[in-house]
Amino acid sequence: MKKDFSHSKKDGFQLPDNYFEKFEENLMHTITQIKQPAELPKSSGFKVPDAYFEDVEISILAKIETENKAKFFTFQRIKKFAYSAAAIAVTALIGVWVFNSRTITSNQTLTATELETIIEEGYLPVNSYDVGEVFSDEISDISITSNMVSDEDIIDYLSIYDITQDEN
Amino acid sequence: MVEEQLFIAALQNKETQNRAFQQLVSQYKERLYWHIRRIVLNHDDADDVLQNTFVKIYRNIHNFKGESALFSWMYRIATNESLTFLKQKAKMANITDEELQNSLVQNLQADSYFEGEEIQLKLQQAIAKLPEKQRLVFNMKYFEELKYEEMSQILDTSVGALKSSYHHAVKKLEDYLTED
Numbered sequence: 001m002k003k004d005f006s007h008s009k010k011d012g013f014q015l016p017d018n019y020f021e022k023f024e025e026n027l028m029h030t031i032t033q034i035k036q037p038a039e040l041p042k043s044s045g046f047k048v049p050d051a052y053f054e055d056v057e058i059s060i061l062a063k064i065e066t067e068n069k070a071k072f073f074t075f076q077r078i079k080k081f082a083y084s085a086a087a088i089a090v091t092a093l094i095g096v097w098v099f100n101s102r103t104i105t106s107n108q109t110l111t112a113t114e115l116e117t118i119i120e121e122g123y124l125p126v127n128s129y130d131v132g133e134v135f136s137d138e139i140s141d142i143s144i145t146s147n148m149v150s151d152e153d154i155i156d157y158l159s160i161y162d163i164t165q166d167e168n
Numbered sequence: 169m170v171e172e173q174l175f176i177a178a179l180q181n182k183e184t185q186n187r188a189f190q191q192l193v194s195q196y197k198e199r200l201y202w203h204i205r206r207i208v209l210n211h212d213d214a215d216d217v218l219q220n221t222f223v224k225i226y227r228n229i230h231n232f233k234g235e236s237a238l239f240s241w242m243y244r245i246a247t248n249e250s251l252t253f254l255k256q257k258a259k260m261a262n263i264t265d266e267e268l269q270n271s272l273v274q275n276l277q278a279d280s281y282f283e284g285e286e287i288q289l290k291l292q293q294a295i296a297k298l299p300e301k302q303r304l305v306f307n308m309k310y311f312e313e314l315k316y317e318e319m320s321q322i323l324d325t326s327v328g329a330l331k332s333s334y335h336h337a338v339k340k341l342e343d344y345l346t347e348d
Binding site: 040041043044045046047048049052053056057059060061063064067 | 186189190193194197198201202205206209211215218219222223226227276281282283284285287288289291292310311338341342345
């Protein structure tokens, strides 16, 4: 059953004449007021130079192109630097790996020449004391070798090079 | 929507990027310009900010995930660029943001790219007195006729709060313009 929304006279409320006929018109007027307040001008008064929007498009695209070129050059530079850095890194890694692999095999398998090379290359900071400690056997061998030089050879050497002259 | 997704894909693809970007600039330059101009007021400043905005869009288009409309995302960049520009300008001149707003409006009288009558100048003076958020909301709703839903995405503010800001702004402006 359709409900009757018409005004009941029992509650005593009254409406202005033609209220509902004018309601829509009044509502639309209020909405327009919100959208376009009566006292405010619609135009902001700003303007732009002639052909500005054509020119600005060209400027923006030129800026982007410049940026792309700059990015390319920077990339090239970084690439060059990266290659050098990579080469250095690889060399260092190989060095460390070689050094490590040798130390792993223990000191006993290292020859004096190998160790000397490693020290000369700067991979191992050692002093003569450390070397003496490690190669005590070889050092005693050296004394044996010196015994193989005959006394005659020593006298000959001393007669040629007068060691006492250096002291004067 | 599908069309926009295809356009975004073209902007993010190296092969098609330049042509798509050219289309983007052509399509949005005027709308973004006027949005920026109403914030910074001066044409030369608006020109600088517009160009920086597009450069930023170009640099960051690969990070655009499509969580909002492309248009909202660009408006957000333009808004942030404009506000940052004004803050830097105030800092360089060693004045407050309010002082800068007053100075910008005063300069309009001698600006060859402002041809407003007395009422337009007075409106700009009144807008300059609004808090930053109300100023943005008023310009976007009144002059740019953006929908509240669009503004909500751009300014990351609820529709209710935007409506409230707009009505407060309109009331203040009407009061200011009719107080004489």
